[in-house]
Amino acid sequence: MTECKDEHILSSIDYPEDLRKLSPDKLEEVCAELRQYIIDILSETPGHLGASLGTVELTVALHYVFNTPYDRIVWDVGHQAYGHKILTGRREAFHTLRKFKGISGFPNPQESPYDAFIAGHASNSISAAMGMSVASALKNEANRHVIAVIGDGAMTGGLAFEGLNNASANPNNLLIILNDNDMAIDRAVGGLSQYLVDITTSQAYNKMRYDVYRGLRKMKLINNDRRENILRFNNSLKALLTQQHNLFEGFSIRYFGPIDGHDVGYLTKVLNDIKDMQGPKLLHIKTKKGKGFRPAEESATEWHAPGLFNKETGERIIVHKLNEPQLxxxxxxxxxxxxxxxxxxxxxxxxxxxxxxxxxxxxxxxxxxxxxxxxxxxxxxxxxxxxxxxxxxxxxxxxxxxxxxxxxxxxxxxxxxxxxxxxxxxxxxxxxxxxxxxxxxxxxxxxxxxxxxxxxxxxxxxxxxxxxxxxxxxxxxxxxxxYPRGKGEMADWRNEMHVLPIGKGKKLRDGDDIAILSLGPIGNEVIKAIKMVEGEGLSVAHYDMIYLKPIDEDLLHEVGKKFDRIITVENGVIKGGLGSAVLEFMADNGYTPRVKRIGVPDEFIEHGPIPEQYKLCGMDAQSITDEIKKMVIRGKATPHTLITI
CATH class of the missing domain: 3.40.50.970 (Thiamin diphosphate (ThDP)-binding fold, Pyr/PP domains)
Incomplete structure (x- = not known):
């Protein structure tokens, strides 16, 4: 693991309570060290780089201002939250990110009490955080703050608008932070994206806002203690100049911003000013995806999850092999x-x-x-x-x-x-x-x-x-x-396309002792397994089903009549998939083979390399080989009965 250069303050922060002991003038240094630490680790441990670099200041400000984990931070699009993980007790374990038995790449309440809600997909933060806010009110926890951090394009999701709509209709003190970086993985698209650009780039508005603010300050009519009034006055100016009603205030949600999301000092001041306001509110911050690492700033899509890279030169480390299969x-x-x-x-x-x-x-x-x-x-x-x-x-x-x-x-x-x-x-x-x-x-x-x-x-x-x-x-x-993530099996993949008859599978190999029915690319693990048992006197038939629906009934009749031992293999849950379809067919047609279903068991499979996950589920070639041997030996000693294992 590469250590962060000149890491002084960050190494003393194990939890947010340590961060809150610092004076405000130290926060910029914390941000610099945190950003460098993310770059250092991710250069050697691949993960989602750009989004978390863009939320460093926001992360520091949130944990500095709010009493986490009692106060809830709900991250939307979890790959914004690497800095959050580092500041909440996982700094030393951060090098295990996304590795088998290591820490998750996304917030997970089972991993830490600071992870308020699961955050793998997008657009769920407002609804979840509103539920938490209402629950706090029902339990008379008036001093608990709930914050939804929505960004990286998640505001375009329909669930986000359902949450906004409901937040305006039910009493709550929810704070929504819109992290606006004009990106998802690719460039954000659609009317909302353009709307957010429009409300941050009006030259007339920005010039008038500065002139009015400077004038009022000279007249000593405003000061930092009245920052809320400044923010609300800015919104009124925006509406006056653009002749548009603010979208979020149209939902009866008080809107503040946009403000610079990379000014940690100003962020903490604004958060302190608005955190105790009653009713739902939204703070709009502008950030740069990949902030602080120039290659990531210049090519946000490429550096969303770049893999290994040289942190000094910004060169991505991509190993190309001759005649390598295509993704x-x-x-x-x-x-x-x-x-x-x-x-x-x-x-x-x-x-x-x-x-x-x-x-x-x-x-x-x-x-x-x-x-x-x-x-x-x-x-x-x-x-x-x-x-x-x-x-x-x-x-x-x-x-x-x-x-x-x-x-x-x-x-x-x-x-x-x-x-x-x-x-x-x-x-x-x-x-x-x-x-x-x-x-x-x-x-x-x-x-x-x-x-x-x-x-x-x-x-x-x-x-x-x-x-x-x-x-x-x-x-x-x-x-x-x-079809799966990753590379296939062959370098020469361009063929003259032809129709695969609907509802028809293929017999890839004939055999007498046992039949294996597979669906999809996981069948290549079956091919490897059969090669492994070839020298042991076992005769294994292999059928590539191709279609789950309609399933090939002629093929299944052939298998049902000939074999009393069957293995089904699928890269999906075994409840309801190929194995279930085969069992249903055999039962409906009076066949009584012994059937072993191989696939994903009835549990959520942890993160890690795919080969490790295959082993965990018994879907790798060696596990299939072991099952073939067990089934053949057991089948020779057991009369024909329909047994599911």
Whole structure:
């Protein structure tokens, strides 16, 4: 672990109570050391760099002014909170960030009492913090402050506006801090983003505000003790000059700002001035994502989560191997462009993840036919449904774990109308270091019961392309394709695309002792496992199902008639997924094999490298090998009965 240079004050701060013992003039030094410490550690331990660099001053000011953990800070988009973790008892453990058995990359109440609420996804802070604020009032905890810190594009999420609307209708003393950096992972988009720019860049307003403030100070009509009146007067000037009513005050939420989010002294003064005001209030701060590290400031998207880097030169350390497999997301992005070149009806939609899902290729090639709708997954699905209703063919790409937020839209707006659209679920299955909030393990189980959906998963990059082609060409309803984070299996992945018959799997290998049914790229672990047992006299059949729905019944009849031992393998929860579908089919058709289901158990899987997570769930090649041996030996000694394990 690299130690922070000249680390004097930060090393004496174990908890916020230590921070609050410092004089205000020491806070800038704390910020400088905290920012450097984040850079030092993340250069060797990859994580989300840019967002946390941008909130250093805010983090210090919040813990300096408020009595945490009694006072609650609810972070929205948890990768803003690295500084928060360092100041709240986890400085020495920070080098274990996102590692197996290390600290989480996101706030987690199970990890620390200072983490008031889970914060992996976006836009939940206002609703959660309002609930806490109301609870405090009901329990007569009048001196407890609750603060929602929403930023990194999260204000575009529909849940944030639901929270704002309700905050104006119920008594509460909630403080909302809008960390406005004009970014999510990519550049923020939409009307709200432009609105925030407009209310911070009016030259007439900024000049008049300065002139009026300077004049009133000379006349000794205002001073720092009346800062609230200054802030409110600034808002009145803004409304007068722009002839606009403030959006947030339209929700009956008192608005203050915008102010410089990197002036820690001024931040602490403003927070002290407004913290005890009654009723909901919003402080708008302007920050720079990647603040204090020039490469991150200049290229915020690239440095959102840069991996390893040289902290002195700003060079990212990226190891390229000859003939290296392509990322699944890039295979999707390039293939979408190829399909779009064939048919002008094809459009691409993503909720704030154009770089993450590689929709950027489509945006470059066909800018009028690719849409980033901001952090708004439900809208992304229904917007796509509207496009499909009018004859377009949308490819709607959403991370699997984020699609959970749009489940009703999939049912009500897409499946019910049987609309022709391709839903691509990126980051499906276990995703590694981001952990439980980001694992895309529920999609197979929650989508399988929905009528009209076709659900598929490719074994490799070639079949990802084929499934995208099939969803476009062969099907006239909703077509789901799920694929994992990271690289595939092959360097030469460009093929002449062809249709994969809907509802038909493939026999990859024949065998006599046991059958393994797999779905998706996890089948490559099965292939490795079978090679490991080849020399031990075991005859193993392997079937790549390709489709979970409709499932290949001809293939299942073949398996049910021939085998009394079956293993199912899926990179998703075993409750409700492929294994459940196979058991249902066998029971409905009178087959009585012994079935072992391998997948994610009924628990949330911790963060860490994907290979470690596979081992934890028994999904790695060695674990599958061990299960094959156990099943064959047990099967030879046990009569045919239907047993689920």
């Amino acid at each position: 699944y997301q890039d295979v999707f992005g390039h293939t979408l462009v190829e399909l779009a070149e064939q048919d002008e009806r094809i459009v691409g939609i993503t909720p704030a993840m154009p770089t993450g899902c590689s929709m950027t290729y489509m945006m470059k090639a066909f800018p009028k036919r690719a849409f980033d709708v901001g952090i708004a997954e439900g809208h992304a699905v229904t917007f796509s449904a509207g496009l499909a209703k009018e004859g377009m063919i949308p490819f709607c790409n959403i991370y699997s774990s984020f699609m959970q937020r749009a489940y009703d839209m999939v049912i009500h707006d897409v499946a019910l109308q049987n609309l022709h659209m391709v839903i691509c679920l990126d980051r499906a299955g276990l995703v590694g270091e981001d952990g439980a909030t980001h694992h895309g393990v529920f999609d197979l189980a929650y989508l399988r019961p929905v009528p009209n959906l076709i659900i598929s998963s490719p074994l490799n990059e070639l079949d990802l392309r084929n499934l995208m082609y099939t969803g476009y060409k062969e099907n006239n309803g909703p077509f789901v394709i799920r």
